[in-house]
Amino acid sequence: AQTVTQSQPEMSVQEAETVTLSCTYDTSENNYYLFWYKQPPSRQMILVIRQEAYKQQNATENRFSVNFQKAAKSFSLKISDSQLGDTAMYFCAFMKQGGSEKLVFGKGTKLTVNP
Amino acid sequence: NAGVTQTPKFRVLKTGQSMTLLCAQDMNHEYMYWYRQDPGMGLRLIHYSVGEGTTAKGEVPDGYNVSRLKKQNFLLGLESAAPSQTSVYFCASSASGYNEQFFGPGTRLTVL
Numbered sequence: 001a002q003t004v005t006q007s008q009p010e011m012s013v014q015e016a017e018t019v020t021l022s023c024t025y026d027t028s029e030n031n032y033y034l035f036w037y038k039q040p041p042s043r044q045m046i047l048v049i050r051q052e053a054y055k056q057q058n059a060t061e062n063r064f065s066v067n068f069q070k071a072a073k074s075f076s077l078k079i080s081d082s083q084l085g086d087t088a089m090y091f092c093a094f095m096k097q098g099g100s101e102k103l104v105f106g107k108g109t110k111l112t113v114n115p
Numbered sequence: 116n117a118g119v120t121q122t123p124k125f126r127v128l129k130t131g132q133s134m135t136l137l138c139a140q141d142m143n144h145e146y147m148y149w150y151r152q153d154p155g156m157g158l159r160l161i162h163y164s165v166g167e168g169t170t171a172k173g174e175v176p177d178g179y180n181v182s183r184l185k186k187q188n189f190l191l192g193l194e195s196a197a198p199s200q201t202s203v204y205f206c207a208s209s210a211s212g213y214n215e216q217f218f219g220p221g222t223r224l225t226v227l
Contacts, residue, residue, distance in 0.1 A: 042220075043203070044220055047215050097213065102174075103158070103216060105158045105159070
């Protein structure tokens, strides 16, 4: 079974600074997808970024980028120029390619952006 | 285009009562999912469906039943609620297993 570990229960950052959230996962699969979801206080789950394991290039979405290290099974999220609206829970998630169509989530990291 | 909606948003039950949570999506998605979110646990998959008339068990299916009679609806049932089922329940849908899952706003359920 796959597991996802987020080792930082809480983090804080000053507005406009950069912060990196850590995620590691355990799998014997070679083909899979990785995701970062954001959950603000409104409770709505919002997809931040997605990475296909077969792609060597790290995914980027505006101020959000990932550092995907397949051999190390590491998938960290970097938020640049942090904004107050980035305050939220962030969940790392894994999906095996083919068959399961299921997301396995980490326990989350609570990020607070301070003014 | 409402996306994924969930009914109700809040509910309080007594132990042993039954209820059904309704999830509806208007994006013509094939796949639908039910998750529960507990403090410090992240989201865990309860049941899912890969198409109308199909259902499958997820990670924590015990105590729940589901039905997918129509493509746009996915129902989650609790036959005899227990305090351990106090949680926030999320429904999600996706076009296929590899696509982004779109989440509903959640239902906060308390079982006394």
